[in-house]
Amino acid sequence: MITTPFSSTSRLNKEIVINTDLVIAGGGLAGVCAAITAARAGSRVVLVQDRPVLGGNASSEVRLWALGATSHMGNNNRWSREGGVIDEIMLDNLKQNQLGNALIFDSILLNKVAAEANITLLLNTAVFQVNKTLATNIDSVLAFCSQNSTQYHINAPLFCDASGDGILAFNAGASFRMGAESCDEFGELMAPKNESTDLLGHSLFFYSKKLDRPVVFTKPDFAYSHEEIAAIPRCKNINGNDSGCKFWWLEFGGVLDTIYQSEDIKWELWKIVYGIWDYIKNSGKFEDVENLTLEWVGTIPGKRESRRFEGHYMLKQQDIVTQHIFDDAVSYGGWAIDLHPAEGIYSDEPACSQFHSKGVYQIPYRCFVSRDIDNLFLAGRIISASHMAFGSTRVMITCAHGGQAVGEAAAFCRELNCKPAALLVPKHMRELQQRLNLNGQSIPLIPISPSLLMQKAKIKVSSTFELNDLRPNGEFKTLDQSLAQLLPLNAGPVPKISVDVRAQTESILICELRISSKTGNYTPDILVERIELPLTPGEQNIDIEFTAELSQQQYGFLCFMRNDTLSLALSDQRITGLCTLLNKVHKAVSNTGRQDPPENSGLDAFEFWTPERRPNGHNLALRLSPALKPYSAEHLRGGFTRPYLGTNAWAAKLDDKNPKIELSWPDNVKISELKLFFDTDADHALETVLMEHPETQMPFCVQTIRVLNAHGEELYACAGNYQSIKVIHFNPPLLSNCLNIEFSHTEAGAPANLFAIEVL
Template sequence: MHQEKFSKSTRTNKQVALHTDVVVVGGGLAGVCAAIASARSGAKVVLVQDRPVLGGNASSEVRLWALGATSHMGNNNRWSREGGLIDEIMLENLRANKEGNPLIFDAILLDKVVAETNITMLLNTAAYSVTKESANRIESVNAFCSQNSTYYSIFAPIFTDCSGDGIVAFNAGAAFRIGSEDKYEFNELLAPEKANSDLLGHSLFFYSKDAGTPVEYKAPAFAYSQDEIDAIPRSKNIGAKDSGCKFWWLEFGGILDTVHDTEEIKWELWKIVYGIWDYIKNSGKYEDVENLTLEWVGTVPGKRESRRFEGEYMITQHDIVEQKRFDDAISYGGWAIDLHPAEGVYSEKPACSQYHSKGVYQIPYRCFLSRDIENLYLGGRIISATHMAFGSTRVMITCAHGGQAIGEAAAMCAKLNVKPKALLAPKLMSELQNRLNGLGHGLAGIPLTKSDVLLKAEIQASSTLALAEFSQQDDWLSLAQSAAQLLPFTAGLAPTFTVQLSAQEATTLTCQLRVSIKPENYTPDLICKTIELDLHAGEQTVSLDFSEVELITQYGFVIFLANDKVQVRTSAQRVTGTMSVFNKVHKAVSNNGKQIAPPNSGVEEFEFWTPERRPMGQNIAMQITPALQSFAVSNLTNGHLRPWLGSNAWVADLSDKAPTLTLSWPEKQTLAGLRLYFDTDSDHALETVLMVHPEKRIPFCVSRYSIKLEDGTVLMTEGDNYQTLNTIYFKQTISTDKLIIELSHPAENVPASVFDIEVF
C-alpha cells in the first residue's frame, strides 16, 4: 500500500531525463521512417509521438490512403513508387492487408518500430517546448505523456521535427511561413498576385457498411440539418455508396488558423459529417440506403497545411515543373501541385486543381535543413517549400521517403560528430546518397556506387531474355481509347512490330512510334513516325515498320490511336520493365486524358498515358524484329535499381527452367553476405486503405531462390520473398571464388528478374 499525507505545496509529476543520439518528434510516416533509418544505422533514437498509434494521417485515427509519386497511377510517372523503408512497409502491408484495413496498418507500423532495439518509443507523449544551448542550437525537447503523468526532457546532438505543425522548429525560433507567396517572389506563375494567408484545410472521414437489415439513423443535435447540408456547394458530390477517404473533399479550415483553431475546425467537420449521413439516410434522395449504418467517424481531422519552415533552399513550382536536378538530391516527388480552395466545402470552386509535371522531380538535402537551427532537420510536410511546391511535397509517401533520407543523415551526423550542414560537402553527400541507394531508396539518375569486390567479379547468366514477342492469347483489347506498348529501346534503329488486329468493318487505324523529349520521362511528346493502316473487316496480321527511325537508349511507345471499330490481340506475358498504357481519363487526379494548363501558369500541356491496374493491363501481343536486347546481365552492375532510360534489369528467358546467376572471381574473396534487388513493380500504387489490391505479392517478384557455393553447399534458401531488397548475411564469413544464385520464375508467364546485386 502507498499512502501520502496532505501536502500544502503543489506536487510535481514524475520527471525523466533521457539522453540519446537522435530525437525524432512526430510518429507519422515521415517520423517513423526517420526513426527506423537512424536506428538501423546504429544511432540511439527517441521517437516522440503525441497519439496512441503511429502513422499520422495514414493511421486508423484518420484513415487517409498513403500515396506519393505514383498518384493512383494517374500520371506519367512510370516506375516511380518510392523505395527504401517506405517500400518495405508498403509491401509488408500488401502481403498482410491487401484489403486495406487501417487497424492492421497501425500494427504493421508498430511492429516495424518496436523491432528496432535502438528506438525508445514514447506514445501519447506531446512535445511542447525546447531548451537551447545557444541561439542556433537545441539542447533538449520537453514532452508530457498524459497516460503515465510523466514529463520527459530528452537531450541529443541531433533533432528531427516531423511533427506536422513544426512544434520543435517553432519553439526553437526557426523562421517559418504560413500561406501563399505572391507570384513575384519566386516567379511562380500559379501563385496569386498578392501574398495571402489562405491554406489547405482539414478533412474528416467516415466509414459506412451494409448491416444486412434496415438501420434507422437519428442525427445528433449538433449536426447540420438536411437543408443546411443541401446549401453546401460541395453537397452535390455526395455518393451514398462512398466511404472513408472517398470523401477527401469534406474539407474545411483553410481560412482559419490551422494550428490553433484545429479543435474548432474539427467541430465544424463533425457537424458536416453527421449532417451528411442524415442527408444520405433520411433525405429520400438516395436509393438502397435502408441497410446502411454509420460504422466509424474520425475523431482526429487529417491536416494538410500549417507552417512551412525556411531551409537552406526553398523548392519552388519551377523546380517541380522543370524537373530541376540537384547535386544534393536525397529524395524525390511526383504528386501533382495539388491546390484546394481555402474555404473547402463552402467554396464554389472545384474541390482541387492538380497540375502535373511530365515526370518526377528531385528534392535537395538543403530543403530538410533549418536555415537557423544548426542541429535540426525538417521532415514531413514542414520542409522548405513554397506554398505552390508544397501542394506536391506534402503527400505522405513523399514525406516518408524524405524521412528515411534525413534519418540516415542524422545517424551519419551522430557517428561523425558533425552538424547537418557538414553533409553538404561533396564527399559526404555522395556517401549519404550511396547509403540511401544501397538501401533501395531509388534516386533515379543517381546510380549506386558498386563495391570493388563486385566489380572484380565476372557475372554469367544461364540465359538472358531477348524480347522477340509477347505471345498472343485469346483476349482482345478494344481500341475505343488509344493504347500503347511501352518498351525499353537501346540506341540504334527501331524494330518492326507485327500485331494481330480485328476490324468490325473496313477502316483506317493510325499507329505511331513516340518517345519523350526528355529521355528520362515517360510522356510520349515526340512523334518519331506515323503509319496509317488500311484495315479490312475481320482479323488480320499487320506489320509496323519503324526500322528507319534512329533511337537513343530510352523508353518508347508503340501507339495505336483510338478507333472503336478495331481490337488488338493481347498477351498474358508480363516482363519486368514493360507495360501497356492508355490515353485515358483518371478523374481521381484531375486527369482528363490531357493536361490543359491555365494561361500564363508556367505549367505544361501534355497527354496522359497511364496503365490499367492488375488484373487488367495486359501487354499487347506482338512480334518484335529484331528482338529487344534490353535485359542484359550487365544491368546488374550499372547501379540503377529500377527502370530509368532502360529496364536496368537482368531478365531470364522463360524457357530456362532453372535461371541461374554465377559470380566468379580470379581469386578467392572473403564475403559476409550480399544484397539482391528484385522487381516489386514500382509502378503499382500501394494505397494503404480503402483500395483493395488484386494480389498479396507483386507478380514480377522472385519469391524462391537459393545461394550456393560451387561444391553445392547451400548458404541460404528463400521460399517466400515478397520484398524488393533482400539483405543476406551468411552464418559466417566465407572464402570463395564463386557464388551461384539459383532462382525460380515468379509464374509461368513471368520470367525471373533481378535489378542489382551487391556483395559485402
C-alpha cells in the same frame, strides 16, 4: 497501501531523463521512416508521438490512403513508387492487408518500429518545450505523456521535427511561413499576385456499412439540418455509396488558423459529417440506403497545411515543373501540385486543382535541414518548400521517403560527429546518396556505385530473355481509347513489329512511334513517325515498319490511336520493364486525358498515358524482328534498381528450368554481405486503405532464392520473398572465389529477374 500526506506546494510529475543520439518529434510516416532508418544505421532514437498509434493521417484515427509519386497510377510517372523503408512497409501491408484495413496498417507500423532495438517509442507523448543554451542549437526537449503522467527530459545532439505542425522547430525559434507567397517572390507564375494567409483545410472521414436489415439513424443535435447541408455548395457531390477518404473533399479550415483553431475546425467538420449522414439516410433523396449504417467517424481531422520551415533551400514550382537536377538530391516527388480553395466545402470553386509535371522531380537535402537551428532536421509536410511546391511535397509517401533521407543523414552525422549542414560537402553528399540508394531510395538519375567486389566479379548467367515474341492469350482489346505499348528501344533502327488485329469493318489502323522530349520521362510528347495501315474486315496479322532511327537508347511508345472498330491481341506474359498505357481519363487526379493549364502559369500542356491496374493492363501480343535484347546480365552492376531508359534488369528465359547467376573472382575474396534488388513493380500504387488490391505480392518478384558456394554447398535459402531487397549476411565473412545464386521463376508468364547485386 500508499498514503501520501498533503503538500502545501504543487507536486511535480514523475520525470525520466533519456540520453540518446536522435530525437524525432512526430510518428507519422515521415517520422517512422526516419526512426527506422537511423536505428538500422546504428543510432539510438527516441520517437515521440502524441497519438496512441503511429501513421499520422495514414493511421486508423484518420484513415487517409497514403500515396506519393504513383498518384493512383493516374499520371505519367512510370515505375515511380518510392523505395526504401516505406516500400518495405507498403509491401508488408499488401502481403498482410490486401483489403486495406486501417487497423491492420496500424499494427504493421507498430510492429516495424517495435522490431528495432535502437528505437525508444513514446506514444501519447507530446513535446512541449525546447531547451537551448546557444541560440542556434537545441540541447534537449521536454515531453509529457498523458497516459502515465510522466514528463520526459530527452537530451541528444540531433533533433528531427516530423510533427506536422512543427512544434519542435517552432519552440526552437526556427523561421517558418504560413500561407502562400506572391508570384513575385520566387517567380512562381501559378502563385497568387499578392501573398496570402489562405491555407489548405482539414478533412474528416467516415465509413458506412451495408447490413442485411434496415438501420435507423437519429442525428445528434449539434449536426447541421437537411436544409443547411443542401445549401453547402460542395454537397452536390454527395454519393450515398461513397465512404472513407472518397469524401476527401469534406474540407474546412483553410481560412482559419489551422493550428490554434484546429479544435474549432474539427467541431465544424463533425457538424457537417453527421449532418451529411443524416441527409443521406433521412432526406429521401438517396436510393438503397435503408440498410446502411454509420460504422465510424473520425475523431481527428486529416490536416493538410500549417507551418512550413525555412531550410538551406526552398523548393519552388519551377523545380517541380522543370524537374530541376540538384547535386544534393536525396529524395523525390511526383504528386501533382495539388491546391484547394481555402473555404473548403463552402467554396463554389472545384474541390482541388491538380497540375502534374511530365515526370518525377528531385528534392534536395537542403530542404530537410533548418537554416537557423544547427542540429535540427525537418521532415514531413513542414520541409522547406514554397506554398506552391508544398502542394506536391505534402503527400504522405513523399514525406515518408524524405524521412528516410533524414534518418540516414542523422546516422551519418553521428558517425562523423558533425552537424547536418556539414554533409553538404560533395564527398559526404555522394556517400549519403550511396548509402540511401543501397537501402532502396532510388534517387532519380543517381545510380548505385557498385562495390569493388562487384566491379571485379565475372558474371555468368544460365540464360538471358530476349524480347522477340509476346505470346497471345486469345483475348483482344478494343481500341475505344488510344493504347500504347512501352518498349525499351536501342539507338538506331526500330525493329519490325507484328501485331494481330481484328477489324469489324474496312478501316485504317493508325500507329505512331513516340518518345519523350526529356529522356527518362514517360510522357510521349514527341511524334517520331506515323503510319496508317488499311485493314479488311476480320482477323489479320499486320507488320509495322518504321523508317526513323532513334538517336539514343530510351523507351519508345508504340501508340495505336483510338478506333472503336478495331481490337488488338493481348498477351498474358508479364515482363519486367514492359507495360501498356491508355490515353484515358482519371478523375481522382484531375486527369481528363490531357493537361491544359491556364496561360502564363508556368505549367506544361501534355497528354496523359496511364496504365490499367491488374488484373487488367496486359501487354500486347507482339513479334519483333530483330529481337530486342534489353535484359543483359551487365545490368546487375549498372546501379539502377528500376527501369530508366531501359529495363535495367536481367531476366532469364522462360524455358530455363533453373535460373542462375554465378559471380566469380580469380582468387578468394572476403564477402560479408550479399544484397539483391528485386522487381516489385514500382509502377503499381499501393494505397494503404479503402482501395483493395488484386494480389498479395507483386507478380514480377522472385520468391525462391538459394545461395551456394563454389562446392555447391547451400549458404542461404528463402522460399517466400516478396520484398524489393533481400540482404544476406555472412557471419563470419565468407572466403570464396565463387557465389551461385539460384532462383525460381515468378508467377506464370513472368521470367525470373533481378535489377542489381551488391557484394560487400
